Amino acid sequence: MKETFVTAGDFAAAKKTGAKTHGFEETISNSDQQILDDLLTWARSQKDAVRALFCAAFFHTKAESLSNFILEQFDKGLRDAIFPTYVLLKYRRNKTTRFAVPYSQHRMSILLRDLERRRTSESVWSVALLSTLAMLDVEWAGAIGRAAKSSRSRRLREILRLLSPSASARQKTNFVRRLVNAAPSISSLDEAVLKSLSESPLALSEEFVLTALKKKGRAMLKILDVLIDTFAEKNIRISKRRVDEWIDVIAALFPEPKWEMGDSWDIASFLSAELLVLGRGRVLSRVNDVNDQARDFLLTNVVPRMGTITTDDLNAAACERLLEVYLNTDDAGYFGSSPGKIATEEFIVDKILPRANVTRGARRRRCIQTILEDAGRRHDRRYWAPWMVPSTG
Numbered sequence: 430m431k432e433t434f435v436t437a438g439d440f441a442a443a444k445k446t447g448a449k450t451h452g453f454e455e456t457i458s459n460s461d462q463q464i465l466d467d468l469l470t471w472a473r474s475q476k477d478a479v480r481a482l483f484c485a486a487f488f489h490t491k492a493e494s495l496s497n498f499i500l501e502q503f504d505k506g507l508r509d510a511i512f513p514t515y516v517l518l519k520y521r522r523n524k525t526t527r528f529a530v531p532y533s534q535h536r537m538s539i540l541l542r543d544l545e546r547r548r549t550s551e552s553v554w555s556v557a558l559l560s561t562l563a564m565l566d567v568e569w570a571g572a573i574g575r576a577a578k579s580s581r582s583r584r585l586r587e588i589l590r591l592l593s594p595s596a597s598a599r600q601k602t603n604f605v606r607r608l609v610n611a612a613p614s615i616s617s618l619d620e621a622v623l624k625s626l627s628e629s630p631l632a633l634s635e636e637f638v639l640t641a642l643k644k645k646g647r648a649m650l651k652i653l654d655v656l657i658d659t660f661a662e663k664n665i666r667i668s669k670r671r672v673d674e675w676i677d678v679i680a681a682l683f684p685e686p687k688w689e690m691g692d693s694w695d696i697a698s699f700l701s702a703e704l705l706v707l708g709r710g711r712v713l714s715r716v717n718d719v720n721d722q723a724r725d726f727l728l729t730n731v732v733p734r735m736g737t738i739t740t741d742d743l744n745a746a747a748c749e750r751l752l753e754v755y756l757n758t759d760d761a762g763y764f765g766s767s768p769g770k771i772a773t774e775e776f777i778v779d780k781i782l783p784r785a786n787v788t789r790g791a792r793r794r795r796c797i798q799t800i801l802e803d804a805g806r807r808h809d810r811r812y813w814a815p816w817m818v819p820s821t822g
Contacts, residue, residue, distance in 0.1 A: 481509035553621035613648035680723035701734035769803025
């Protein structure tokens with residue numbers, strides 16, 4: 430047990446300095462059941478940083494003993510236990526894993542205190558957990574409703590009312606509208622509430638969203654990014670008559686040609702999904718027009734995600750521009766959809782393989798390799814660049 434103690438101590442030190450701790454967590458989760466149980470028994474008497482280590486290990490194991498440990502730490506008020514409790518409840522709760530968080534006044538107090546004291550982006554998980562508990566448990570829903578009436582904090586009363594299952598679509602929509610009007614002055618706590626509401630039906634018109642994007646720019650884009658999250662309701666839809674307007678408004682917010690990066694992933698996914706059929710014609714018309722202002726944005730962020738388009742639909746200039754931006758973006762080989770996702774066999778044979786024979790530099794080679802691998806999966810075959818051919822020596 431001494432070696433384990435040293436490892437946990439190292440973790441605590443790493444935690445304080447902000448160093449990565451994934452190795453510690455994986456070591457815990459890879460232990461057999463008896464060793465894991467012994468470690469959990471030992472950890473219960475350790476300081477917060479060590480107990481936080483064990484809570485974080487839930488990503489790597491589904492052991493029931495660890496789930497029970499996390500709930501114990503939540504009951505002790507350990508902040509690092511709130512996020513894993515939320516994930517276990519929302520995404521790991523099924524017929525075989527009956528993880529539950531029964532209501533108690535003590536647990537409610539822990540979450541309310543966290544919201545009252547912090548009011549920062551860190552509170553997002555307390556908001557998420559309360560929202561999930563309200564949906565899954567009638568007793569929690571009732572308690573949240575009562576707290577929404579009795580809390581001395583007006584701000585907290587508003588949040589709890591929105592998280593209650595009894596909150597109407599109109600109340601939630603009005604909250605979103607207020608945030609849009611206040612943008613960019615939005616608190617971290619408001620962002621957390623907004624994220625919890627993204628899974629609820631909201632009455633947001635296309636006109637309202639487009640107008641807000643024009644007036645607020647990237648501040649509204651940030652709000653839109655939350656509302657169109659992967660797990661969000663389809664609260665925002667694009668109509669055929671306004672396809673060009675959507676393209677122009679969003680493309681203007683990404684003036685520099687670069688391959689789809691972190692700040693445009695969700696927006697790109699939203700646009701490509703909405704334009705997949707109804708906007709296909711307009712997208713092709715615009716990317717094949719060398720003078721179109723939105724051409725680069727569509728080529729690099731939308732077209733590679735559209736399963737209804739292939740490189741055969743692009744003219745020679747558009748194909749060349751598609752490759753040029755991809756091969757000249759530093760992190761292109763790591764992010765998003767490569768041109769290989771829409772490449773035909775002819776495109777690979779005529780355009781990519783000849784380039785592969787003369788490509789130098791690790792970054793460009795990585796990009797070429799990603800294109801070949803994506804296209805290979807699409808064509809059910811394997812393409813080889815010279816440096817990918819296995820050595821026979």
